[in-house]
Amino acid sequence: MAGNLDNNYPARLDVDYPETRDRVSVLFRLILVIPILIIIGLIQGGTTGATGGGEDYVAWTGASVGGIGIATALMLLFRQRYPRWWFDFQLEFARFSTRVGAYFGLLRDEYPSTEDEQAVHLDLDYPDARELNRWLPLVKWLLAIPHYVVLLVLGIALAFAILFSWFAILITGRMPRGIFNFAVGWGRWALRVQAYAFLMLTDRYPPFSLK
Numbered sequence: 001m002a003g004n005l006d007n008n009y010p011a012r013l014d015v016d017y018p019e020t021r022d023r024v025s026v027l028f029r030l031i032l033v034i035p036i037l038i039i040i041g042l043i044q045g046g047t048t049g050a051t052g053g054g055e056d057y058v059a060w061t062g063a064s065v066g067g068i069g070i071a072t073a074l075m076l077l078f079r080q081r082y083p084r085w086w087f088d089f090q091l092e093f094a095r096f097s098t099r100v101g102a103y104f105g106l107l108r109d110e111y112p113s114t115e116d117e118q119a120v121h122l123d124l125d126y127p128d129a130r131e132l133n134r135w136l137p138l139v140k141w142l143l144a145i146p147h148y149v150v151l152l153v154l155g156i157a158l159a160f161a162i163l164f165s166w167f168a169i170l171i172t173g174r175m176p177r178g179i180f181n182f183a184v185g186w187g188r189w190a191l192r193v194q195a196y197a198f199l200m201l202t203d204r205y206p207p208f209s210l211k
Contacts, residue, residue: 009206010201011196012122012124013098013187015102015119015120015180016119016121020173021109026109037104043093072137102119107183108120124201125201141198151190154189155186158183158186162179185210
């Protein structure tokens with residue numbers, strides 16, 4: 001496990017920086033990633049319905065904003081309960097989809113595992129539903145709008161940075177450390193927003209921070 005995870009928020013993400021790169025894998029990444037993206041799409045469509053946000057956002061966060069996400073909001077509102085198996089599913093799917101996002105975003109070269117953690121470290125804290133405000137799930141998605149705007153702007157910049165990194169890796173065999181940290185920070189930020197607004201794990205407003 002990487003040693004610089006932020007333990008202050010109930011949604012944490014870190015990725016190990018690769019010292020060596022597989023140039024062949026990077027060169028054909030858009031082709032190699034297709035099978036695992038199909039699997040992500042089948043799971044997403046078959047279990048949670050439509051989602052909010054673009055494909056990159058879903059890949060980073062393993063978002064479940066339809067289906068289970070709505071059911072969780074209703075369960076908290078009327079019963080103040082958060083079923084453990086719903087949480088366990090969303091945690092494991094978030095980990096899997098984030099590994100896919102890291103592979104697609106050139107952060108790692110090993111093909112994403114459906115089970116093993118590999119070099120992508122994501123953790124979510126199981127909430128005590130009795131300590132959550134039962135009415136906030138009705139408005140959390142609205143309160144998080146400023147985050148959506150900032151993440152969208154940063155996401156556009158990140159897309160160009162990853163494109164630059166593709167050339168940099170092929171030429172130098174390394175991804176610029178600054179771009180790597182930026183990509184991981186964007187994913188960490190998006191995960192916190194997802195944990196707050198859609199996974200309903202916490203009432204603590206996510207910080208505007210890449211760290």
